[in-house]
Amino acid sequence: KQEVTQIPAALSVPEGENLVLNCSFTDSAIYNLQWFRQDPGKGLTSLLLIQSSQREQTSGRLNASLDKSSGRSTLYIAASQPGDSATYLCAAMANQAGTALIFGKGTTLSVSS
Amino acid sequence: GAVVSQHPSWVICKSGTSVKIECRSLDFQATTMFWYRQFPKQSLMLMATSNEGSKATYEQGVEKDKFLINHASLTLSTLTVTSAHPEDSSFYICSAPRDRATEAFFGQGTRLTVV
Numbered sequence: 001k002q003e004v005t006q007i008p009a010a011l012s013v014p015e016g017e018n019l020v021l022n023c024s025f026t027d028s029a030i031y032n033l034q035w036f037r038q039d040p041g042k043g044l045t046s047l048l049l050i051q052s053s054q055r056e057q058t059s060g061r062l063n064a065s066l067d068k069s070s071g072r073s074t075l076y077i078a079a080s081q082p083g084d085s086a087t088y089l090c091a092a093m094a095n096q097a098g099t100a101l102i103f104g105k106g107t108t109l110s111v112s113s
Numbered sequence: 114g115a116v117v118s119q120h121p122s123w124v125i126c127k128s129g130t131s132v133k134i135e136c137r138s139l140d141f142q143a144t145t146m147f148w149y150r151q152f153p154k155q156s157l158m159l160m161a162t163s164n165e166g167s168k169a170t171y172e173q174g175v176e177k178d179k180f181l182i183n184h185a186s187l188t189l190s191t192l193t194v195t196s197a198h199p200e201d202s203s204f205y206i207c208s209a210p211r212d213r214a215t216e217a218f219f220g221q222g223t224r225l226t227v228v
Contacts, residue, residue, distance in 0.1 A: 034217060043119075043206060043222035044157075089156065093217065098210035100147045101217055105156040 002027045004092055006104035013080055014112050021075040021107045023090035028068045031093040034101065035064050035075050038087045047088075048075070052095075080111045116140060117209050119220025126197055126227055134192045134223045136163075136207030142187035143209035147217075148180075151204040160205075163190040197227040 003026045013019055023033070032051045036044040048057045048064040050073065056065040063076040073090055087108045091101035118137045126132050136146055144165045149157040161171045161182055169182035179201075181193040190209075194201055206222040 032216075041224065044219045046216065046219075049216050091157075091217075098145060100159045100162060101157075101208070103149075103156040103158075 002030075002092060002094060002102045004090060004102050004104040006088075006090060006107050008107055009105065010108045010110070012110040012112065015080060015082060017080050017111075018076070018078050019080055019109070021077070021088050021090075021109070023073040023075070023104055025071045025073075025092045025102075027092075027094075028071050029095040030068065031095050031097055031099070033064075033066055033073050034091050034093070035062075035073075036089040036091065038089055038106070040087075044089070077109075080109075082111050082113045085109055085111050116211065117207065117218045117220045119207050119223055121223060122221055123224040124226070126225070128198055128227055129196055131193055131195045132197055132225060134194075134205055134207075134225075136190045136192070136209070136220050138188045138209045138211070138218075141209075141211045143190075143211070144187060145210065146184060146190040147208040148182065148190075148192050149206050149208065151206065157206065161192075163192075165190075194225065197225070199227045201225065202227045 005024045034049045035047040050057050050066040061078040066073045087106040089106045091103045120135045146163040148160045151157045160175045161169045163169045163182045163184040165184045171177045184190040207220045208217050
């Protein structure tokens with residue numbers, strides 16, 4: 001059974017720092033991996049989607065990498081801003097398109113000004 | 114814009130009443146939709162898979178008689194929490210894949226509070 005783990009559970013950094021959020025999954029046979037942002041009491045905002053055949057995806061200050069063989073993904077946030085404060089979730093889709101996602105518990109990020 | 118719409122975004126109900134949550138795919142047909150639940154400070158957990166024209170499949174530990182799922186059309190799935198109790202208070206969110214596309218699209222979520 002796929003399990004997704006995220007570390008750290010919480011992270012506090014001053015504005016401007018570069019940071020890395022980690023995600024690991026137990027079953028390397030994934031179809032894709034997706035990173036989401038969730039603000040308190042809100043729904044999910046999709047940030048980046050990495051297909052199993054890809055190594056990384058970039059969007060603005062965000063860069064996500066995927067290493068299927070080691071069961072790891074990282075989300076790199078450059079030049080963090082207070083507006084980046086939120087919970088970041090990674091989720092793996094099993095090795096078939098259109099199946100449900102398995103979520104990690106998330107990393108709650110706080111960026112101070 | 115949103116491709117999956119969920120309604121209501123929040124609801125407060127009395128213990129013992131039933132609450133219906135709707136999930137609509139806006140510009141595509143979804144033969145499958147997923148329902149997740151998120152308790153405070155926990156991650157999203159899959160509750161059930163909604164299948165158009167057939168019975169939903171429930172994850173282990175989810176009571177199918179309490180959480181009724183109806184997927185009567187290719188654009189609408191509903192989740193009814195029957196005889197709600199305070200322990201059912203949670204954040205419920207639906208998801209639908211578009212044409213078996215790989216990206217999962219989520220509704221806005223529903224915050225249910227049972228008093």
